[in-house]
Amino acid sequence: MINVDNSTVINSPILIISTWWKQLAYRHKSAEFLLYFMFVSGVLLWDKIALSWQLSRWLLPLHMIIGVTLFSIIVGAFWSSHRKLITKSKKAFLRQTGTLIEWLLVVCTLSGFYLFFYGNTGNSISQLIQDLHFYSSWLLAPIVFRHALRWSILNFRK
Amino acid sequence: MLKRLKWPLLLVAISLLQLLSVSASASEKSASLLFNSDKSKIFSANFDAGSISIINRDNGNTISEQTIGRDIRRIAYAEKQQLLLASDFQNNKAILLDAKTLSVKKAINVPARPFGVIFDNKNQQFYLTSFKENKLLTVSLTGEITHTINTEQTPRGLALTDDGRLLVSHSLSGQVSIYDVNAEQPALKSVIQLIDTPSNKTKSVPQGKPRLLDNIAISPDGTKAWLPHVLWSFGHDFQFQSSVFPTVSIIDLTPDNEHEITEQRKQLFKQINIIESGNKVRIVSNPHDVLFSEDGKKVLISLAGSEDLMVFDLSREASANKKAKKRKGKKRHRRKKFQGGAKVTQIYRNVPGDNPKGLLIDGQELFVQNAMSLTLAHFNTGAAGPFAKLKLTQGNFADLVNHDPLPAQVRLGKTLFNQANSEKNKDHPMAGDFWMSCNSCHFDGFNFTNKQLMKDATKDKFSNAITGHVDTYKMIAGDPVAAYIDIIQKTQGGMGADPATSETLTAIDMLNPPVAVAKMMGALNSYVRTQENLPYLSTWLKLDDDKKYAHPKEWLSSAQCKDCHSTIYDQWADSNHGMNMDHPYYRYQENLAAELEGEEFRVLCRGCHTPQMVINNDNSALSEFGDMWEKNAASLNAAYQHGTPVNERGTGCVFCHRITEAEDAGGNTDLTVNIKDRTSYIFEDSNNQFLQWLAKKQINAAPKAHKASYSKPELYQSSLYCATCHNEFTTGPGAKINDNFGEWLASPFNSPDDPSQHKTCIDCHMTQDVTNFDNKVSGQSTDDGPIKSNMRSHHFAGGNYYFTGMRNPEHKKLSIDILKTALTLSVEKQGNTFTANVTNANSGHDMPGGARRQVWLEVIATDASGREVFSSGVMNNGYIPKDARRFIKIGVDKDDKPVGLRFWRYVKLSQDTRIKSGQTRQESYQLPSNIQYPLTVKTRVLYQVFAKGLTEKVRTAFPKEKIPEPEVIELVNVKKEYFE
Structure with a gap:
């Protein structure tokens, strides 16, 4: 009987989703990897790096397409799940950096969407948005790394 | 005893001192052939083979060969570091190599047409000249450009004295610059202008301007520099025996007193005492490289055209100098003008191989590098002394390349282009009596040097406007084989046309040449049509690519640009540069050209009117696609919506914005367009709409690369950019048909030192306020883009209100507005003489600027009763009366008949009453004497884009077109009343 009950419980779609959602808050690797990927690919498109056009012409659509698809879905889902841990965290540092990351993610992602769908046509607003995208990413990546230091995929010591 | 030994000892001491001074005065020169440090190997720059070879000096075997570029002209050797620096002339690169392995260490982008290169051991740096961009560069041992110095025009050869003076020869201006290179950055000391040899009534006597300077040799004692070159004597029509004279100029290198020793100039053939059989002076052509023998007593010069080696004996020069001094001391009167003493003692005729250029000497061994056959010949100079003769030891001592990258046909053509050796192809030689090759004037082929050629050959255009070949058959393109034979016969005395050989040779019939000649001319045509020359023959348009033609799909449709640049696109689409440059008037003219000169000649017109057709090899008739009434390039938009690539008529966005170079050859679309290297975003060229959308998103997200790829502001700001099409000359004869650029250069608008006055083409024709060129109007060239303080309008407002007016009233208004700003009019009356003063006050070129434009004065005088008492220039049924005062240029053909629409056949001007920029024309009229005052005189300057006669012809040719x-536009008018 127990087995039947258990089976009923386990097979409930809501419960499955709920469990997956809760677990997702701890499955940071894909999201973190994508965030770093977006940061690195974005930096490589920076004029100062002067990457050859043959590489950057491929990197640009990759950055853009992954940004609006995989990044938005995976990081979006992860962060939505993960933010409960942040708000409930007893550690002030994680709460503070988490909140900062959240705001930076909003700024960086929304500006990215703007640049994707509207672009930087050279006027003042689009220039400002490009700057927001650029500078927010420079803050976002190291803060994420510091925030997730112990569990970070870049923590090679673990 | 001591007394007895005194003199011999002194002589020995002097000899030793001389020897020491020789070794201490070793100098460097830019070269294509060099020894390695122990002289066991020879480095060879293999010209158009694009490689460098290392040849075993003893047996001529190739030790290694490395292809490093496209056209390696010179090499310099840094011995200690075992480095070579090579100049790649066609690729605009300098290449740093390991001298042992020939592996490339660095390819350096340098200003256009790098040529001379030399290593400065003291400063441990290379010097390099940019022939086209007029620069002298210093390059470090790591391949960094450390200094870029502006020089006089066309710097080419280099030589370095041991006391730190760098000599730079300026090929087309006949100058030698001397730089102090004791410091790291060269500092200009002086510029020596070689003299023009004065003109002589006898045209075959050497005379003319020093041109084609290149190699420089400094004497072992460092006191003199020898520069072989030619004299261009172009004050008359081109003709062999009177146009190009080989010459050697001598420079005195006394520090701080460097100057040309004019009396020692070797006016070949005065100083050539070599008499051939028949008591005839031996003729040589195209002197190239020059070397001193190690003892300094001989000078050897290669003759690249006639394919000879020439030996000067300097031991005579010394004695002549002594004699001269002696004479001076004894105050004896001069019997004869001193000509420098040194004279040619030997001409070694028929150097084995083709086109002998580079020379290299060691002791009695002389190596001669043939640039066309890419071989090395080996000679023995003989012992010291005036009677020693140069002897050939091995004709084909070495093959410089394993594989010639040029197709055999092109190689043959290029060899013929450089050949003036009348011994070769003896029955139909390229030149009569070794005089000149094509390259004697068309230096390095067909390129920017053409401008100097035309400049030096400019004569009084009212007696002779031709600067090139006379009466070109079928304008070359219509029948290249016959035309080349004709040119070779008339200009070079080749193909049996030399009167001196009339008994032994028959002049080739250009319309029925022997097969061998037809093959030769076919090969010559192949070379002329290479990418570096005139790939499309009649036009100077070039595609920067390895292939000759592009595919329509390689272009972006201008309609695609509309998505983000709608304002600019709309301006362009209805403009005269838009999609309608194949209008009926144009088609009528092009058809006439093809009918008279051959189908291929259409390309001359299409280079500017439909360049994409030329580049895409589309020879179809201009009957479909678009018409002059079509608004906003509708058919182009429709084609774009359907994803159909088209050959745009007119100059489209990609064409103009991918012009990478204005050649400055004199016009005729002398520009290079590059479509292969534009920064194409992923999916940008796709026909799929979603993928294209994605491409646009990429451009918008990161537009810098896009902007950089389609923008070259420094080129657009230069009037030269527009001159590529708005300057035209006849193909072959080189008579200037249209010279808007030259007119602008001479105008007050060309004032680079006064920015308030200085205006280039786009400052007037691409401004939004055409009534006030100083009013910079802001705007956006990109939708939602930044506000530019001086947005360049793409209306291209000019004198043709007619076509643009059919499509867009705004364009018509702009055109009429700019026309009305050009002239001012004032009138005066003294007695019965009425004078109209017409001033070209606001146009940077002659007025009118276009070929078909009608500008004339209309004067109507009425008396007190309103009766017309005088009139001039009043149109009669749409025609301008013949006695009207017109501002017009009329060219005539060789039979003195006005050329009209056959403008490419004009040989001189019969009339040029156009008003130059800044000038005033006074036109006086005699009024009748018995006039009832007050008299009212209405004076107008009228303008019509096409004469009625032409319109009628075009209507007849295209009856279905609505023409x-x-x-008639009134440009200015003055109405004045006179009471006496």
């Missing part, structure tokens, strides 16, 4: 009457 309106071009309206």
Whole structure:
């Protein structure tokens, strides 16, 4: 009987989703990897790096397409799940950096969407948005790394 | 005893001192052939083979060969570091190599046409000249450009004295610059202008301007520099025996007193005492490289055209100098003008191989590098002394390349282009009596040097406007084989046309040449049509690519640009540069050209009117696609919506914005367009709409690369950019048909030192306020883009209100507005003489600027009763009366008949009453004497884009086309009343 009950419980779609959602808050690797990927690919498109056009012409659509698809879905889902841990965290540092990351993610992602769908046509607003995208990413990546230091995929010591 | 030994000891001491001074005065020169440090190997720059070879000096075997570029002209050797620096002339690169392995260490982008290169051991740096961009560069041992110095025009050869003076020869201006290179950055000391040899009534006597300077040799004692070159004597029509004279100029290198020793100039053939059989002076052509023998007593010069080696004996020069001094001391009167003493003692005729250029000497061994056959010949110079003769030891001592990258046909053509050796192809030689090759004037082929050629050959255009070949058959393109034979016969005395050989040779019939000649001319045509020359023959348009033609799909449709640049696109689409440059008037003219000169000649017109057709090899008739009434390039938009690539008529966005170079050859579309290297975003060229959308998103997200790829502001700001099409000359004869650029250069608008006055083409024709060129109007060239303080309008407002007016009233207004700003009019009356003063006050070129434009004065005088008492220039049924005062240029053909629409056949001007920029024309009229005052005189300057006669012809040719009457525009008017 127990087995039947258990089976009923386990097979409930809501419960499955709920469990997956809760677990997702701890499955940071894909999201973190994508965030770093977006940061690195974005930096490589920076004029100062002067990457050859043959590489950057491929990197640009990759950055853009992954940004609006995989990044938005995976990081979006992860962060939505993960933010409960942040708000409930007893550690002030994680709460503070988490909140900062959240705001930076909003700024960086929304500006990215703007640049994707509207672009930087050279006027003042689009220039400002490009700057927001650029500078927010420079803050976002190291803060994420510091925030997730112990569990970070870049923590090679673990 | 001591007394007895005194003199011999002194002589020995002097000899030793001389020897020491020789070794201490070793100098460097830019070269294509060099020894390695122990002289066991020879480095060879293999010209158009694009490689460098290392040859075993003893047996001529190739030790290694490395292809490093496209056209390696010179190499310099840094011995200690075992480095070579090579100049790649066609690729605009300098290449740093390991001298042992020939592996490339660095390819350096340098200003256009790098040529001379030399290593400065003291400063441990290379010097390099940019022939086209007029620069002298210093390059470090790591391949960094450390200094870029502006020089006089066309710097080419280099030589370095041991006391730190760098000599730079300026090929087309006949100058030698001397730089102090004791410091790291060269500092200009002086510029020596070689003299023009004065003109002589006898045209075959050497005379003319020093041109084609290149190699420089400094004497072992460092006191003199020898520069072989030619004299261009172009004050008359081109003709062998009177146009090009080989010459050697001598420079005195006394520090701080460097100057040309004019009396020692070797005016070949005065100083050539070599008499051939028949008591005839031996003729040589195209002197190239020059070397001193190690003892300094001989000078050897290669003759690249006639394919000879020439030996000067300097031991005579010394004695002549002594004699001269002696004479001076004894105050004896001069019997004869001193000509420098040194004279040619030997001409070694028929150097094995083709086109002998580079020379290299060691002791009695002389190596001669053939640039066309890419071989090395080996000679023995003989012992010291005036009677020693140069002897050939091995004709084909070494093959410089394993594989010639040029197709055999092109190689043959290029060899013929450089050949003036009348011994070769003896029955139909390229030149009569070794005089000149094509390259004697068309230096390095067909490129920017053409401008100097035309400049030096400019004569009084009212007696002779031709600067090139006379009466070109079928304008070359219509029948290249016959035309080349004709040119070779008339200009070079080749193909049996030399009167001196009339008994032994028959002049080739250009319309029925022997097969061998036809093959030769076919090969010559192949070379002329290479990418570096005139790939499309009649036009100077070039595609920067390895292939000759592009595919329509390689272009972006201008309609695609509309998505983000709608304002600019709309301006362009209805403009005269838009999609309608194949209008009926144009088609009528092009058809006439093809009918008279051959189908291929259409390309001359299409280079500017439909360049994409030329580049895409589309020879179809201009009957479909678009018409002059079509608004906003509708058919182009429709084609774009359907994803159909088209050959745009007119100059489209990609064409103009991918012009990478204005050649400055004199016009005729002398520009290079590059479509292969534009920064194409992923999916940008796709026909799929979603993928294209994605491409646009990429451009918008990161537009810098896009902007950089389609923008070259420094080129657009230069009037030279527009001159590529708005300057035209006849193909072959080189008579200037249209010279808007030259007119602008001479105008007050060309004032680079006064920015308030200085205006280039786009400052007037691409401004939004055409009534006030100083009013910079802001705007956006990109939708939602930044506000530019001086947005360049793409209306291209000019004198043709007719076509643009059919499509867009705004364009018509702009055109009429700019026309009305050009002239001012004032009138005066003294007695019965009425004078109209017309001033070209606001146009940077002659007025009118275009070929078909009608500008004339209309004067109507009425008396007190309103009766017309005088009139001039009043149109009669749409025609301008013949006695009207017109501002017009009329060219005539060789039979003195006005050329009209056959403008490419004009040989001189019969009339040029156009008003130059800044000038005033006074036109006086005699009024009748018995006039009832007050007298009212109405004076107008009228303008019509096409004469009625032409319109009628075009209507007849294209009866289905709706061709309106071009309206007459009043540019200015003055109405004045006189009471006596």
